[in-house]
Amino acid sequence: MTRMPKHPGAAAPSRDDEAVLNRLASAEWDRAPGAGGGPLGHAPNAADLSRTIEVARVLLVIGLVFLHYGAIPPGWVSPFRGVDPDAPHRVASFVNSAVLFFFFSAVPLLSTISGWLFFRFSEKRVWPALRRRIGARVRSLYAPLVVWNAVFLLALLALHATGEGASLLRQMNIDFDHADGMAYVNAVLGLTDHPVAFQFWFVRDLFLTALLSPLLWLSLRHSPWLGAIVLGGAWTMDWNLVVFFRADVPFFFYLGALARLRGYLPMPSGRATSALVAFYVGLVLLRASAPLLVDVDAPGTAWLLDFATRAMRPVGVLACWGVCLRIAAAPWSGAVARHSNFAFFLHATHYPLIAAVKLVLWHVLPAETDVWLLAHYAASVAVTVLLSFGAARLIAAVSPGLYTFLAGGRDIRVPSRA
Known part of the structure; x- marks a missing residue:
């Protein structure tokens, strides 16, 4: 664990992420005791930290694409249960489920990074800074959410009108034959139910967390550990605080903010990262094997398995963060990091695209x-x-401004600065 200068909220007076990282690079980091001997065996400078965040965004969103592959045809048994004991091809079922459980750490880690980056302002001008950040999240999170889901809804309605694509439409988060007006509102706006492109639940919850950031700030400033206990308790008990789809987002966002304001940054060494990854993979394999070990349909078992699955995620967050630190230190990491500005676009487009691709490839x-x-x-x-990357390049070539909007304010033509 690396200790940063303990000046809550004062990491950067600028709105620019680059200014944040430059300030962190200006000799304000202490050496991490016991860190590994590799290039990141010390507290990271601005370039190290920016590169790590860029790598994390790319790899974690690709992990979400794996996660949203869903059930393997033709059985279509949910991998969220674990390996299908009755599947004729258990190896494929097991791998699918294990990869899914591994990348359950993606949303918590992305939320933690978001919270760490969000509170990067001087305490002298807290409320104007919060207003600016909330306004920026309207443009970079919620506005793209609305546009993307409107496009997907219109495309799916057109497909439904043709009478084709029944296999694809059955997988969508809306039933056109029985949908009422509120279903269409939620399909685009995600107010009380998941939008039609269901991966945007995360964007919606992240935006809602930003809207509630003044309350989070008051808690962080006056009762930080009480806030962590309340949010952590809700997350542990799988209570989504009424207004969220999942408590993962506000809880881990809060933890990221708390780490930032208390002056800490996890910096596992190479050896610690290897141990964390090995432990996490062991937990993942055990969870994927659960249907072979216990009766998952027995009373109470489902709740215990859900609790165990949640309990794995903090381990996964540390393990994946350590891996991203190691990758960022590698000479070839630039090949990964330079695609960071593509991550939001991939997140936006990968579903229902992967559902359609899966069906097409099944026929061959x-x-x-x-x-x-x-x-x-x-x-x-x-x-x-x-396909998503090709669409991104095409849109960026035709209209750079449109791409930047659809990609949450990130221009694919310029390097990311975390």
């Missing part, structure tokens, strides 16, 4: 074996990422 599957099912899994993710 040579045989239903474990090897081919896993190949279908990997190919579906790869094709989805490539």
Whole structure:
């Protein structure tokens, strides 16, 4: 754990992330005792930290694409339960479920990073700074959410009108044959239910967390640990605080903010990262194996498994953060980090795109074996990422301003600065 200068909220007086990182680089970091001997075996400077955040964004969003592959055809048994004991191809079912559980750490880590970056202003002008940040989140989070979901809704309505695509439409978060007016409102705005592109639940909850940031600030300033206990208790008990879809976002956002304002940054060494990853992978494999070990349909078992799955996530956050630190230190990390400005666009487009790609590629599957099912899994993710990247490049070439808006304010043509 690296200690930063303990000046709550004073990490940067500027609105610019680059200014934040430059300030952190200006000899304000202390050396991390016991850190590993690699390039990041010390407290990171501005470039180290920015590179790590860029790497994290890219890899975690790609992880979400894997997570949203969903059930393997033709059985369509949810991988959220774990391996399907009755599946004729248990290896593919197990791998799918294990990868899904591994990337359950993606949203918590992204939320933690968001909270750490959000509170980067001087305490002397807290309320104007919060107003600016909330306004910026309207433009970078909620406005793209509305536009993207409106586009997806219109496209799916057009498909429904043709009478085709029943297999795809069954997977969507709206039933056009029975939807009422509120269902259409939520499909676009995500007010009380998930939007039609359901991955935007995270963007919606992140935006709502930003709206509530004045309350979070008061808690962080006057009763930081009480706020952590309340939010952590809600998250542990799977209570989504009425207004959120999942308590992961406000809780881990708060933890990121708390770490920032208390002056700490986790910096696991190479050895500690290896131990964390090994431990986390062991937990993931055990959770994916649960249906082989216990009766998952027995009374109370589902709740215990859900609790265990949540309890794994903090370990996953530290493990994945450590991995991102190691990757950022590698000479080839620039090849990953330079795509950071593509991460939001990929998050926005990957569903229902991957659902359609999965169905198309299923028709060309040579045989239903474990090897081919896993190949279908990997190919579906790869094709989805490539199609999304191609669409990003095309839109950016035709209208850079439109791309920047659709990508949450990030210009694909310029390097990211976290």
